[in-house]
Amino acid sequence: MINQRLQKSLILILFMVLAFKGHSQEYWDNITGRPSTLGVEKGFVEVKTAQFHLKLVKASQTVAGLAPAEDTTFNFTPGERLKIRDKDSLYHLGDINLMLKTGQGQWKDYSSAYTRKPVSQISSEGNILAASDMANTFPKDIPLSIKRYYENDNGDLVLRFVLTNPGKESVEIGALGIPMVFNNILEGKSLDEAHADNVFFDPYIGMDAGYLEVKHLNGKGTALLVLPQENMPFQAYRPLLNDPTRRSIVFEGFHEWMPLSKAYAETQWKGVKQWNTPTSTVLQPGEKRDFAIKFVLAKNIREIQQTVLKNKMPVAVGIPGYVLPQDVDGRLFVKSPSEVKKITIKPEGAVSIRKKETLKNGYVEYMVEGQQWGRARIVIEYKDGKQQTINYKIIKPEAEVIANLGNFLTTKQWFDNEKDPFNRAPSVISYDYEAKQQVAQDSRAWIAGLSDEGGAGSWLAAMMKQYAQPDKDEIEKLSGFVHKTLWGGIQYADGKNKYGVKKSMFYYQPDSMPKNTYNDTVNYKTWAAWNHKHANDPGRSYNYPHVTAAYWVMYRLARYHTKLVTEKPWNWYLKQAYHTAIAMTKLAPYYAQFGQMEGTVFLCVLKDLQHEGLDELALDLEQKMKARADHWKSLNYPFGSEMPWDSTGQEEVFMWSDYFGYAGKANVTLNAILAYMPTMPHWAYNGNARRYWDFLYGGKLSRVERQIHHYGSALNAIPVLKAYQNSPNDFYLLKVGYGGLMGGIANITEDGFGPAAFHSFPQTLAIDYLSGDYGSGFFGYAVNSASYLTKTANFGWVSFGGNIKAEKKQVEMSLTTAARNKVFIAPEALLITLDAGSMDKVIYNEEKRRVILYLNPKNEYTPNAYIRTNKKIELPFKKDKGAFLIPLKNSIQPIEIQL
Known part of the structure; x- marks a missing residue:
């Protein structure tokens, strides 16, 4: 039966790939009718340095290929699309954009890409590989002369533009941008092809210390770095929205590196606080200035910062x-x-x-x-x-951030309209922070329908908040949601689809609803306005982890605390979580073949079934999950989803691969994550897992745009930090993973609203105003939050999630996380987890290999602490299903662990 299911899954994947490729012509229809102007038919010029093989279009001297010298079959740029993208206004590496002003005039924009004409070649000598006068490809009224040079700099490659003012008036350069055109167009690619051919790139918008890192999708091989060489501080990163290459789920779009951006700050970006202070520069008559960037190679992703240092930055x-x-x-x-x-x-x-x-x-x-x-x-x-x-x-301190989030969700977002025709009360419903109101109707049914990521996000966040920071009043409300709205509403309680999860409680079917049910200001003439039958469909597997997580949290609260959950005994909730997980594999088998966002919850449920001795249920769940993991093991890149490429399945794929001992596949998964999840000195991009289409599905401002700390950040932090726990000497993993973890709460407002993500476009640079799918990311934060104590070669003792005082062989860490229930001591590879209770601080003596935990006092709902570790230890306390049960005192209590 398993083999038949896998065979069917493979056929369906193949069908998806072929069907997607079949849309290739349609994808390019908006530009294929345009005349070719780049001059590809006139041939190419190929030059080499010790590090690079450079291929230029002879007529335009734009880049057709940029390959490492050691692997000339690979192209960092989209040269494979050159015969399609050889039209006016399609950008290529080697182009330049400007906004100029003479005297008291207005800003006027110029681009070498707008109206292509062959450039005039300049003779090359010395370290110059190729050069051109670009006058032909600009309008005659441009007040500057522009020459472009490709240079060999000790084996590296420099792209230089020399701007001269030949006129009699000064010219202010209000904006200058060099398009960063690399091969991130995934259209028509299978996952294997995309991971072999394509790259992703991330900006450190850090002025003279800034750089762009370009990485293979598979996370392996050399990384290309673009560095500032001369007068090129990385001041701004502008999306090239006028490039007609269609932006979509398979193409994020191109951006340009800007050392000057004042003209945009005064116009299109007016009133928006930028990452850096926008500036301009003035060229006096007869004055010239060079603007140059440099291309270098890092041996691998982990060597990026070291390579930057080697280049004297x-x-x-x-x-x-x-x-x-x-x-x-x-x-x-x-x-x-x-x-x-x-x-x-x-x-x-x-x-x-x-x-x-x-x-x-x-x-x-x-x-x-x-x-x-x-x-x-x-x-x-x-x-x-x-x-x-x-x-x-x-x-704010994490505990305050999380408390504010819980309060906002269970007050401002608490939906208790008992007359609601869609039976959504009581619940935590989506919220529009701009309008300061709940979203009871939306053209995307799921947003108002309490399911799918964009609708379940808010109540999922409210549930996961209780896991990290239980609150009796909030739990009482959420218990009503679980028993009145979730079970028997969002989830089928009986019939052939029992335990199935609906796609939406809200739907658009005016012929079966009372008059004036639907708001006439909402456009319901879209594919997303599901009717009743479509909304009731249990076939989308991605809805099941949300529901499973809700039951699992209720189980944990009932099992390890007193008087917090009274409606049902703890085992009812754990079994509900189990049945929901199993139902996913039966009622949503197609999408269940893929890794699920929050799929880690299934592993959490399995471990708790094992702890509780529910062996028959545990074995059944384990077998179902192993069948999925075996399927992933058979694939080169098991990261498929309902999208052609995605960054959310990797979380569960890694966790199950790690659990079942499929180390090779876990490593492939980790490398792919590191390719789209960078670490750099900028809160927006540090640990920010790539996602660029979910503002369409879960945001208010709907556009294809790199999202800042969308739920992918905290979810991908789960496997990265688990990989760090497996390899505690790999400090790089801790930096990346913790960046993603904290990204999960970075966008919460002062009063506790959790937005879908933050907008990266410089004309916005603000949170999205819809709650959307935020809760999926908060799941990642809640289950993964921990304090890390490690000793590094460069910086000595450091902590993540705590403040330290270090003396010779002993270090004390005061915990600062919201839950304060998990600590990892890296020198011992020791993970300490509390099922209930919290820690005030931890002392570790490196010489004596001794750890002292300082447990916080008991309270009305938490009289006991339950301690688990990933290593065998001895404590003078009895065990409860594998955890040490420690009666808490009225004061802070030290617990000594001798390793």
């Missing part, structure tokens, strides 16, 4: 990252060829920073503390004239 490492709670002692390590001249804070007073010491390895350590909630920027000026910016997000 400043680097910074923030611990525990750049989302900084106000009660955390932040540490910033800076290394630069030049000494620091001056440090300023924008806005003034947002953070405090003081130098602590200079380490023997050349890093300078600073202590950073968040003072004001919101975005903050540290500006470092070096004596050599370079400037580096580090963008932080200052948040």
